[in-house]
Amino acid sequence: MTEMLPTAAKHRSAMSLGAIVAVFGVLSLSTVAFGSTWIPFDQIVGVILGAGEKTQRIIVLQLRLPRVVMAILAGGGMAVAGFLLQKITRNSLASPGVLGVIDGAALGVVIFLALLSNESNALVTSIAYQPVAATIGAFLAITLVFMLSGRQASSAIRLLLFGIAVAAVAKALTVIFMLIGPIYRATQAQRWLAGAVNEVNWGEIQVTAIAILPIMVLALLAARRLPPADLDETSARSVGLNLPVFRILIFALAAALTALSVAFVGAVGFIGLMAPHLARLLVGRNVYAGIIASFLLGAIFLVGADMIVRVLFAPLEVPAGTVTAIIGAPYFLFLLMGKQRNDG
Amino acid sequence: MTDNSSPRIDVRALSLSYGKVEVLQSLSLPIERGKITVLAGPNGCGKSTLLRAIRRLHKPTAGGIFLEEVDISRLGDKALARQIGLLAQSPSAPEDMTVEELVRLGRYPHQSMLQPWSPDDASALESAMAGTGVSALRHRRLGSLSGGQLQRVWIAMVLAQQTNVVCLDEPVNHLDMAHQLDCLDLVRQLKNAFGRTVVLVLHDLNLAARYADHLVFLRDGAIAAAGTPEALMTEENIARVFDVEARVITDPVHNRPLCIPINTIRP
Numbered sequence: 001m002t003e004m005l006p007t008a009a010k011h012r013s014a015m016s017l018g019a020i021v022a023v024f025g026v027l028s029l030s031t032v033a034f035g036s037t038w039i040p041f042d043q044i045v046g047v048i049l050g051a052g053e054k055t056q057r058i059i060v061l062q063l064r065l066p067r068v069v070m071a072i073l074a075g076g077g078m079a080v081a082g083f084l085l086q087k088i089t090r091n092s093l094a095s096p097g098v099l100g101v102i103d104g105a106a107l108g109v110v111i112f113l114a115l116l117s118n119e120s121n122a123l124v125t126s127i128a129y130q131p132v133a134a135t136i137g138a139f140l141a142i143t144l145v146f147m148l149s150g151r152q153a154s155s156a157i158r159l160l161l162f163g164i165a166v167a168a169v170a171k172a173l174t175v176i177f178m179l180i181g182p183i184y185r186a187t188q189a190q191r192w193l194a195g196a197v198n199e200v201n202w203g204e205i206q207v208t209a210i211a212i213l214p215i216m217v218l219a220l221l222a223a224r225r226l227p228p229a230d231l232d233e234t235s236a237r238s239v240g241l242n243l244p245v246f247r248i249l250i251f252a253l254a255a256a257l258t259a260l261s262v263a264f265v266g267a268v269g270f271i272g273l274m275a276p277h278l279a280r281l282l283v284g285r286n287v288y289a290g291i292i293a294s295f296l297l298g299a300i301f302l303v304g305a306d307m308i309v310r311v312l313f314a315p316l317e318v319p320a321g322t323v324t325a326i327i328g329a330p331y332f333l334f335l336l337m338g339k340q341r342n343d344g
Numbered sequence: 345m346t347d348n349s350s351p352r353i354d355v356r357a358l359s360l361s362y363g364k365v366e367v368l369q370s371l372s373l374p375i376e377r378g379k380i381t382v383l384a385g386p387n388g389c390g391k392s393t394l395l396r397a398i399r400r401l402h403k404p405t406a407g408g409i410f411l412e413e414v415d416i417s418r419l420g421d422k423a424l425a426r427q428i429g430l431l432a433q434s435p436s437a438p439e440d441m442t443v444e445e446l447v448r449l450g451r452y453p454h455q456s457m458l459q460p461w462s463p464d465d466a467s468a469l470e471s472a473m474a475g476t477g478v479s480a481l482r483h484r485r486l487g488s489l490s491g492g493q494l495q496r497v498w499i500a501m502v503l504a505q506q507t508n509v510v511c512l513d514e515p516v517n518h519l520d521m522a523h524q525l526d527c528l529d530l531v532r533q534l535k536n537a538f539g540r541t542v543v544l545v546l547h548d549l550n551l552a553a554r555y556a557d558h559l560v561f562l563r564d565g566a567i568a569a570a571g572t573p574e575a576l577m578t579e580e581n582i583a584r585v586f587d588v589e590a591r592v593i594t595d596p597v598h599n600r601p602l603c604i605p606i607n608t609i610r611p
Contacts, residue, residue, distance in 0.1 A: 234430070235431075235432050235436075235437075238399055238425065238428075239425055239501075240452055240453035285440075
């Protein structure tokens with residue numbers, strides 16, 4: 001398909017976005033409805049609006065809804081981070097995972113859990129600081145990747161290679177911190193590392209939402225300047241985009257989004273890779289449509305993955321991150337093979 | 345208002361280094377308005393670096409570049425992009441981008457938060473595509489174009505930027521003979537029809553002599569000679585600047601000097 005009238009392309013893009021919104025809505029509601037007891041959609045809406053009987057209110061508001069809301073925020077946040085990274089590196093293989101940001105955040109959280117827990121496995125400080133630890137870790141990782149790439153920071157391949165290396169080092173350090181800590185902290189950290197949205201509470205959701213939403217707004221504001229980033233560095237700069245500075249801003253936004261997304265749910269992999277890639281296939285090149293579609297698709301992936309582990313493994317609580325990894329890793333290989341065909 | 349005889353761009357005692365290697369040494373060059381200035385010279389003479397410095401893509405270590413008497417280092421990114429455009433040596437854009445989407449990016453420096461896509465942008469887009477003959481290709485994806493078409497699309501993007509000064513870094517590399525002529529005729533049109541000041545880096549001396557109003561020979565980061573092609577294209581100059589023994593005759597068709605290389609003379 002080499003030719004497509006712009007009206008047809010716009011039409012298709014709007015249709016895709018509509019379909020994504022519909023899937024997102026139905027899936028989110030179904031996940032709340034589904035469980036040991038089925039709760040019909042109209043009753044869920046009723047409960048959210050303040051009606052319903054007591055047990056139903058507890059099931060929806062305390063058990064099921066927090067999980068879904070957190071999955072939406074975290075999946076969406078990681079996907080938007082991936083969108084920004086793929087756009088600024090001009091490479092569909094870039095993602096928070098590949099660039100070492102997730103493992104950096106993971107290391108931050110594990111060190112936080114190891115250093116600030118007391119003997120009875122309770123944190124000596126507020127859990128609200130966990131995102132701070134994740135953010136520090138994520139920023140250190142991305143800064144390291146950036147500095148190691150040096151003057152060639154504009155080369156996507158160099159960034160990806162250093163990203164993978166930094167991720168490996170962060171992973172190793174994470175294991176060491178888990179081994180030298182007491183066993184109960186290791187279990188706690190291990191659950192976090194696999195990535196799971198069960199056991200989240202409204203307090204954690206509040207912290208995540210308050211931190212993520214302003215960054216989303218910043219990402220949407222920065223999006224206006226994203227189109228020239230599709231060009232090579234010289235061309236982008238000659239149409240007036242200060243790419244070296246803008247690149248740092250985008251990397252910082254992506255690192256912060258990733259860290260806040262994974263701070264409580266844990267290191268869910270591959271969403272930041274798959275969602276933006278799929279978004280581009282579905283809605284095309286428009287950056288605003290791309291950001292919104294990435295967010296919704298990321299949310300769909302994590303909500304869906306959580307739904308799958310609940311259906312397949314109940315009553316065991318298997319982390320949702322295992323599902324995203326099982327689907328995401330082959331997807332990454334598929335992209336890699338497609339790239340090789342293009343290059344060769 | 346500056347008068348028309350003053351240079352559009354004035355390069356003043358410009359020095360530039362990559363790390364410790366000095367690439368340009370105290371180079372001064374006035375670039376006349378509404379003319380085609382061609383920079384030529386052997387590999388590594390600093391001609392591309394000079395062109396990129398004029399577009400502020402490299403920071404000088406000393407001296408400066410003045411656009412209408414204003415030091416370009418004092419202009420904002422977008423303000424400069426409205427004044428000087430540059431077509432890179434091997435520009436790249438995603439293959440699934442359409443022609444119109446690429447040319448639209450030329451309007452980026454004219455837009456802002458308060459001023460999104462305007463009728464001015466639309467008319468600049470249309471006239472840039474019409475002027476380069478790519479209007480019919482507007483919905484084609486870049487990956488489906490031939491090399492010659494693609495080069496015209498990139499020129500359209502620079503044209504849509506509506507800058508008074510247009511810099512092109514070896515625009516005819518990798519093009520066949522017909523497309524080389526097409527491309528340079530188009531560049532000449534930028535000057536004739538749109539009154540743009542053009543700065544061009546060219547490798548092919550005969551093409552340079554044919555299209556240049558003003559020719560500059562660089563060697564070892566300094567200007568070896570500058571003037572009209574007729575004055576500059578002498579056998580002595582070619583031997584001195586390019587280390588090539590050549591015969592220079594007058595092109596019987598265009599009345600421009602034509603260089604026939606004989607053999608290299610390395611000291």
